Amino acid sequence: MINNRKKYLLVKVIEAEPMTLGEFYKKQGYNIPPLANVYNIDGYIVYHNGKAEWYSLDEFNPYTRELSNGSEIEVNIIDKNVCKCEFYSFIE
Known part of the structure; x- marks a missing residue:
């Protein structure tokens, strides 16, 4: 079987907020078994293109950087x- 996969760089701006996996399940309307240990699994709920997804801290933290007001990312x-990526933070 021939592997046709190629590597790509994906840069996108998202909105996210801290949320445990249990809180995410509850927000989505899932029934959580009483013995499920999901309320102490920290992560983030990520909003992008009208969708909400949950990411653990291990999945989220290495690939994100918080943008404050006046921050910009330039990708050339x-x-x-x-590919050259630069992060600018302007202090008012």
Whole structure:
């Protein structure tokens, strides 16, 4: 079988807030078994394109950076093998 996968860089701006897995399940209307240990699993609920998804801290933290008011991300694709990303934070 031929592998046709290629590597891509995905940069997107999202909104997120801290939420345990149990709180996310409850917000989505799921029935949580009484013995389920989901209320002490920390993570974030992520909102993007009208969807809400939950990510554990291990999935969320290494790939995100909080943007404060006045922050910008500049992405320049130099060629097909080089991409330059810069983060700017402006203090008012």
